[in-house]
Amino acid sequence: MACGIPPFSLCVTWRFGCRQNLQLLFFLFYLSHMVSGHIRYSVPEEMKKGSLIGNVAQDLGLDLKRLRSGRARIVTGESIQYTELKTDKGTLVVKERIDREQLCGDVTPCSFSFEVILENPMELHQITVEITDINDHSPTFKRDAIQFEISEIANTGARFSLASAEDPDVGVNGLKEYILTENDNFVLKQNSNADGKKYAEMVLQKPLDRETNPNLSLKLIAVDGGTPQRSGTVNIEITVLDVNDNAPVFNQSVYKATVMENAPRDTYVTTVNASDADFGSNSIVTYYFSDPNSGLGNLFIVDEKSGVILITGSIDYEKDKKYELRIDAKDQGGLTDSSKVIIEVTDVNDNAPTISVMSFTSPVSEDSPPGTTIGIINVKDLDSGDNGQVNCRIEQNAPFKIKSNLRNYYTLVTDTVLDRESVSEYNITVVATDAGMPPLSTTRTFNLKVSDVNDNAPVFSLSVYSAFIAENNSPGFSVLTLRAKDPDENQNA
Template sequence: MACGIRPYTRCEKWRFGCGQNWHLLLVLFYLICMVNGHIRYSIPEEMKKGSLVGNVAQDLGLDLKRLRSGRARIVTEESIQYTELKTDKGILVVNDRIDREQLCGDVTPCSFSFEVILENPMELYQITVEITDINDHSPTFKRNSIHFEISESANTGSRFPLTSAEDPDVGVNGLREYFLTENDNFVLKQNSNADGKKYAEMVLQKPLDRETNPHLSLKLIAVDGGSPQRSGTVNIDVTVLDINDNAPVFNQSVYKATVMENSPRDTYVTTVNASDADIGSNSIVTYYFSDLNSGLSDLFRIDEKTGVISITGSIDYEKDKKYELRIEGKDQGGLTDSSKVIIEVTDVNDNAPTISVMSFTSPVSEDSPPGTTIGIINVKDLDSSDNGQVNCRIEQNAPFKIKSNLRNYYTLVTDIVLDRESVSDYNITVVATDAGMPPLSTKRTFHLKVSDVNDNAPVFPRGVYSAFIPENNSPGVSVLTVRAKDPDENQNARISYILEDTNTGGSPVSEYVSINAESGVIHAVRSFDYEQIKQLVFIVKAQDGGSPPLSSNVTVKILIHDQNDNPPQVLYPVQTGGSLVAEMVPRSADVGYLVTKVVAVDVDSGQNAWLSYKLQKATDRALFEVGLQNGEIRTIRQVTDKDAVKQRLTVIVEDNGQPSRSATVIVNVAVADSFPEVLSEFTDFTQDKEYNDNLTFYLVLALAVVSFLFITCLVFIISVKIYRWRQSRILYHSQSPCDSILSTTLLRHFGDRDSPTRVQLRGVQDD
């Protein structure tokens, strides 16, 4: 070939069908030609550690100095490195035990590939090591014995599937054929599945006679084609049953089904069905798997009564793309029939691409020319078809680009000359996305450092900040915090927050709020009133400490929340002090008659302004009611002639705030059919009210006057008594004997004549 590569000759290694268009093969051939070389070795399995695989230096045409200077190493995605490169000798040796069966299972040919990478300049060589099989396993059966219950009426030619033997070896060392011990009734028939696996059936060639021979003991022997030849055996026990002459028959020889990988447990796969012409217990068919490969019993189960096959384990397309199950239906008489179920697995995009870093250089010099390699990554996806096709890109807009020169390898290079003074560092995010539906992706971020000048203004993470504060707040309370970020460093990134000088409602914004220059915390300068101002909008500037400084602005909105600080206001009926307003209700009014409507408003908002109306007091509660939501006053019964003309209602209006506020209104209602009757009644009502008010006033005034006169009289009487007592004492102490004689003479002269003088004198004498 022109590129020095020996291509594969098997179609499955190319992942294309052999019948596809030739231009796809040409594209693949072009991609393979980017690899510097490709060699292939073949070794048997189970070689000892250190065994020689091949001379890499000689086969690739490289000298040992180039291997050492290029730091030649093996790059593989496998967790186990089976080979080791001896750079001092240029040879490839076995590094770990290689078990072909563990590595590839029954896939042939079995091989693993890896790359040998060299640096300065970078070279990539692909090496494939094929592992050949040795006959190190014997055929084995999963069971020690097979038991059949066969009716003596079984027809000649009836088939009885036998369990298959498993031999992990492949090719000539794999399972070759089966042998059945000699007997008179059965012969062995060997068949092969579509995948080439052999299985055996026991065919009845001579009718059974339960009375002659009720039990048969046979042996099934499986041998491989290795040298020396290996074998395995299983016992076959046949119990002959009596009279069951119809075997179950499946309605299909092959059942086909499709399941999605990762389907949940108990997911339905398909249903098999076999019918038996017998009646009674001999017609009851039981279904079971006649033979399952290792591990399949953990993935599927069959309901023995209904024949429903469902999933019991995890189905992974990347492990197995198709399953083949053999189903056996057996009736109560022991007769059986078998069928095949082929289950195709549909791939689901359940594996995200993986990104492996081969090398990455950081920091990078600012004077590096465009195209400088800063990293090499390897990207792979375990899914197949479109689910495994990977596209690699750089997520953000950055002065870098990603190139793919080798299969699954990508190079991250600079796109322009980097400027240390412009950007100090870059976070380069590489995104690998597959073509599945929905697509899966993997990200890997590389941090590349450079340096700094003050060429970045502070940036707010949001264009507008919003905050809520209840009205009647305490001055000085913290409202919110604004934060700006500056990608610069040190003093250039030190941010000060400044309140822009704007007006709100004719006043500077500084009379409403203040801001901490260091922390960006905004405080309320005064208490807000929702009824006066509902929101405050202003601008905050963030300025860095560079020279010259750079700045940016952000709009801040503070929304005032309403509180229930205003009681309801009654608009109707209007309450007046001098005049009396009454609503008139005719005596012919029926139930539900609209008397009037109380109208109130609340200057608060939200639920603080939701009003409810209740009847607090009424002259006759059985006559009126008030609508809770609308404030309508209506009659709740038929008005009668016995109802009083004058009705007085007290309605309370409450808002829905916490705590609620209320207002009351008095509604006068006149129950009458004519206006003069209403006028006379409510005029008397007014005059009576004025008369009662005047009477109360005069009674209080009279009580005050009487009290004052009583106290005055009491004081006067006490004063007179005291005065008389003092005068009498003075006269008594100053009286002489002549006075006594004069007094006796005067008494005799005037006798008992009742006169004031006499009364006074007696008084003196007595004293």
């Protein structure tokens, strides 16, 4: 999350192995202002390496000479750099294969951002590249077959949840609809969760007759909306059971619960409950996830007898803020009812701020004026709300201050005139603290050396020297020793 700073803020990051490459860029002792801009491009995924994304120089109103003289380059904190800036042409091209599904999953729109930095004078331009989807995946089911045991006296209108298909593509290329092969007994009903994910149910429209047809074989087909259209299929195997005339009924159609992120294993979430009007074994109800292969089975478990739902995995608010479970209740005769459990995740302050050094200049001349830039840092916090609001400060009392001019960025500058003869070296500790309860902090120490200028004249230890010499001494006889000191160093001394 962003630091608690104005919308436009500047910060700096430094990697000590790159001092020579970045030293000139951030040697901004007489910096008075900084230019910034923001452009956005849109390209499809899976473009070949070297494919053109856009003309950065033209879109930013820069000529090629400015790109070269300003040593224009891309700055990004990500481990993979998907784009490359061609300064000789002023163009932005694809450097690495971009897989939208790998980059963003089902999040849409999908984009990534980075900065283009120029020097002399310094310019910081943000570029956002939106990655559009292509239809490169087919809907798939995680199971080869769906098994049902259904009573022959199941009531018309009884619903049976079907396994969902997964399609990592989004938009029109994502999952569009389900199709059930033609049959005499069932029709297909399609629904959508609150997040837009589609799922299907079979609805019984004509009673089953075990004596006529004890087994049914159907196919569920999932199709997407891409061109050309892709599809996936799963078999539905139905075994018709005898004599069970009441299905379980949940006492709520939707259950709601709240859990804290990082809640420990076996933390209680909620309890679902369904009743069956039958007697004996036909009234015994068991609970299970409608789609055990959805991946939520790694995070939650439902007790098949009691309906108690517990946490079994790691709940991370930064990954998922809400979960939606579909629970089925089944009696001994195979009749089922479905209910939905919506679980809201509450954020806790479990992420400390991170400080990334974009640039740091050392040594700095002792005659540098106040306001000289010595470093730029980038500060982020993955938490949300107050837990993600970050404040930056310098820990010790030193002649430096920290300023923010662009979002997430801070500039470290001198606050007074430096004097190498008084202090030749500083350890500057920057502290980033979030607003959570309790707050979390991160520190980063910068070692700054002060270089000498010839600002001190030699000084004799005495203003007047007196000596006496006897006559008739030989030539070369020592008469007097004079001493002078200069607090400067090296050739300046």
